[in-house]
Amino acid sequence: MNKNIKNALKSKRTILSAALMVAATASVFAQGNGLAGINEATSMVSSYFDPGTKLIYAIGAVVGLIGGVKVYGKFSSGDPDTSKTAASWFGACIFLIVAATILRSFFL
Incomplete structure (x- = not known):
């Protein structure tokens, strides 16, 4: 019976050591592939x-054209709210251009 216990422990140790070797090998390979994956994702972004x-x-240009037409329509009809509408459309265009420029300079 003592011999059976020793054989069982020996086989468990063998299995455990093999599992540890596989885990260590997998972690070594994972480190290299992870770095390559991060570099690839960075270049793609x-x-x-x-x-x-x-x-x-281009979206800013289209928004600017639409805003210009809307402001012209309000100005032609004599709406007293024209300056407020012009400021909001102009602000939207400026925001799009500035946001694109800042994002580009921030991430690149």
């Missing part, structure tokens, strides 16, 4: 900023 910035500039 950085490559999207230039087209994204241009898209935000």
Whole structure:
């Protein structure tokens, strides 16, 4: 019976040591792949900023044109609220342009 217990403990130690070796090996491989993955993700995100910035500039231009037409319509009809409308549309365009520029300079 004493021999059976020793054999059982020996097999458990063997299995445990094999499991530890596999875990250690997996962690070594995971460190290298994790760094490569982070570098790849960084380069992918950085490559999207230039087209994204241009898209935000285009949206700002469209918003500016729509705002200009709305302000012209209010001015032509004699609405006393024209300066408030012009300021809000102009502020929206400035915000889009400044936000795109700041995001680009912050992340790149």
